[in-house]
Amino acid sequence: MRSVRGWVSGGGATVLAIAGGVIASGCRPDSVTGAREQLAGDDTRAVTYRLPLTREAYGPRRFLENTTTEVLEDGVLAIPLPSDTLRGPVGAALLFTRRLDFEIAERVPPGALRRDEMASAIAVSEIRRAPLRLVLYHTSRATLVLVEPSLALVRTDASGEPVRDDSGALDLERGSSGAPIRVPLGDRLEIARGQRFELEREAAPVVDRLAELLVAREPVAIVLTASLRVSGSDQPRVRPGDALFLIHRVSVALDLVPPDSGIVIRRTEVLDGLGFSDLDADDIEERLIGAGTIVDVENEIPFRLRVHLAYVGGRRANEDVFEAEDRVLLEPLTVAGRRGPGGPIPRETLEVEVPGSRVRPLLGDDFTLGIRIRLLPGPAPGGRGALRIMDLVRIDAQVFADLRARGGS
């Protein structure tokens, strides 16, 4: 059997040697160039490959990935502002006067609304919804009554004190009509001793202005004003150190009207390329006879979108891809906003031919994709819309490349 194996080895080697000799002598080109020409042949054809650029779904959470968010009962996303406790002295004089003009003002910390891209965008939008939750309690042994209480805003001076007019009254922030911007809390709130009084209100007008001032770095305080009385049915006792406390918690719902210039959201992602070496990529680039991009966007959110995409080769997450000199900028695509949660989902596809060289950044190990989404006023009256947690923007971008290749039979 060993000799048979020897035959096999010997015969195989002989055959290989003969075949190798034939190929080496008569069928091998002299050079790499000659070999390429042999393989390339005379007939050529175009082979088209479709390559993924990105296929991502962007929800409001991804728009706000650096911001703390919460989801309201109807699915609308909101940004909670830090809760704060305001304290105002009641004073024993109340027992004698039985009625007192009451105000509490507390400066809002400058970092209450992060000054990131989205927060800034929200600030320039018109906020249409801001749920406010209040808790009121006091330390006196009396039943206090707040008559016509309201929340408002007042700017503060350098020492943190509220700005007042010449008469000494608080100089409240005013709307376009000239009237103070207030959130009425009711006609009459009666708070028994030891009781925590809770209520919810819509505070959009106040929060809209608050967001503007915070982003503009204007010092501002939230102020509670009311006429304070003591209910006379029991035996009230108010000591000099007694105080009324107000705990407020407000969220900025992403229910808003973007400005006409839109809200711009930018994302940069490092993605894997096709993994060719530089030599191979150069070779492929030489064979490119055409290329193009297909961008397809589905828009479930109620705002009109304008999507810009650009990419550069390599891992360059810290750069603004749109500003890079060697960027490849794709044609922007505009998609209508969705008309209500149950409405049809608008979709747009744009196919554009580009020079083949623009595919080159995708051939290496990595490339960096820049995405710029501009939210524009939607189809609802006034352009208003609410970003719900389940609403997505799906971006599917592909590149197709036509390569010159030897013709098949």
Next chain:
Amino acid sequence: MSPTRVRRRARGGAGFLLGVAVAAQAIAVRPAHAQEPEDVRVEDLYRRIPLVGGDPFAALTEGRRSLSLSTHATGENNSLGLNDLGALLLLAERDSLRPTDALDALGLVPRGDGLTGYGTGEVRLRVGLPVSSRLTVGIGLQARGYGSFRIDDDAVALLRDGNATRSEFTLGRTRGDGLVTAEAGVHTVWRAAPPDDRSSPRLTLGAGVRYVEPLFYGRALSVLEDVDPILVSGDSVRAHITLSTARNSSVGAQGIGWLGDLMARLEWPSPGVAFEAMLQDLGRVSVDRLVLRSEEVDLATTRLDDVVDVVDSLSLTVRDTVTADVSPPALVGLTASVWSWAPVQFDGRLLVPVGGDFDRPPPIVELLATWRPLRRLPLRSGVRLGGRGGVGVRLGVGWEAARFYVRGSGVSTGGFAGEARGLAAELDLGLWF
């Protein structure tokens, strides 16, 4: 060693000893005509032209003592010519093989057929010994190798044609097989009339059996689960495939098998006409210690690097070790020969591969002419149709004398020289004594 295996070896050994005994008797009973080969017309010794690719009855039909050493190799594919292979080899050697070169090479794969290849090789040593004036026994040792592969056109199409116009592909019938055997065989040829009787028709019947020891067997294939095609679109990749291999972990004695060969030839020497039918490699080979490995790939992703990760991490897991029956491709050969118009002999031959566990090549039709400018110098040329390589030519030359012969032939398919997509070469050395 298992009892079954012992029995098999015993049968094989007994068969071989029987052959040796018959040979010893044949040497002792030496027919008179074998001492006088010069009396026979030289060309009549070589009327029967062996099949390219191994002929188990070669040199046995003449009723003479013979010692022959034959070797042949066949390699064939349906796409790449020798020039293309040479170019690919050169680029690979110089580390200059680029993806676009591979793309160009794939452009040669015919649409609808995929990339296929087939190869055989054989080395054979045989002694032919006349037992009587009508019966000749041949005892031979040989080593053979078979191999084939197929990359289904649906799999090739992804790279060759791109994924712009279609996004679903399959691995289809993609597979590869290889079998290497060592064989010992006994073949007998019985003639109805003595070889020196040129007046009556000659009927020659042949039969033989070969004891086969598989030295190595390997197989690789893929199975698409749930008949789901592989989706490779511009935005996602989805595949559910099971890849499996079965092969011996080493080269060596791996089992046992028996293969049979049959032949019938009817020849009219005077007008110079012959018809022959042959059935070769009929049987199965049992291969032991086949290690089965498989890996299931379930992939659904939108990212290309996930695909690369899956391929990189592919590790076929050992599932079982089994014994399997393997059938090499059987060959049916039908031949018609005429040499009425001496000095030219014409042969027409139809070769049909049948059955087998390998990827069978298509049938082949071969037309061959033998011209002897000198009695001992045959020049053979012919054309081949069919097979994997397409149209081909066969050329051969030799020195065929009364006491010895040496001859070689080559077949080129799909074109000549560098354009050839298939080659077959054969070299025969023989002594009459």
